[in-house]
Amino acid sequence: MTARFAVGDQVRVREAYPPGHVRTPYTIRGKEGQVTRVIGAFANPEELAYGRKGLPKRSLYWVQFPQTELWPDYTGGEDDSAVVDVYEHWLEPVAARKRK
């Protein structure tokens, strides 16, 4: 399968709260980050959890978020970040921002 996003793409995590077994932490929903690695395709854990086959497979990405994006009151270093594994169906494209 083809990955929809590439390294360097700016993405936003869907702000959705579906019931069930979901591997997208609340802390990143609705937040913007950058794709830093395309990991590959994996069976969808939201389906696997209920005994289904998890097909079609979903592309999985490393998405890097500035900590200040996740926590407006973050007090650590300016460059501190969090990298989270996120499945493609949780990501939306956003217009490229200027890199600092």
Added chain:
Amino acid sequence: MSGTDHHDHGRGAVPHRHPPQPDLEDGPYTDYMAMTEAVAGLLIKKKIITAGELRRMVEIIDSKSPAAGAKLIARAWVDKEFKKRLLKDVNAAAAEFDIDAGPIPIRCLENTVKVHNVIVCTLCSCYPRLLIGLPPDWYKSRAYRSRTIREPRAVLKEFGTEIADDVEVRVHDSTADLRYMVLPMRPKGTDGMGEKALAKLVTRDSMIGVTRLEDR
């Protein structure tokens, strides 16, 4: 022993008291414990696995230790080509040592003078068990899982690890189909040391990223 806190240890020993300690079964019996026992019982009853196979698997997992991961780290410090392979695919690099790191892909995160990586699983307690053994209890605690993503520097400080402001602290949340281990920086003052001696310096916590290795 529970319930008999007044006893002696045999001939010649002085009778004495131990403070009573709860037995395993004295804690609450949770739904998850009941489910685990039920599923294990059914798998055996339906002859999908045998009790011996189940016992053997527990024994294999319990036998894993950080020593396997430490071997890979030490090799990466002395062999640049190996380091490249380790950063690309830990499972394949481990296979070079005849170490079976399991079917789940493990990725290695390199600590540098500019970036300090630390690993957490905020959703549960994902951990590269087959490579560095069972996770410490604190790794599974709600405090570590919720605070490491929220205030990593404060958590690191509690582990005695102070990261300079101009170094990026990068938290990796292991939420999905990968597991992570950190490649700590090689301590200063170890230039003449061989690979085996170097491996002994590598600690479990340095491979989780909650600490750095001390210079010598």
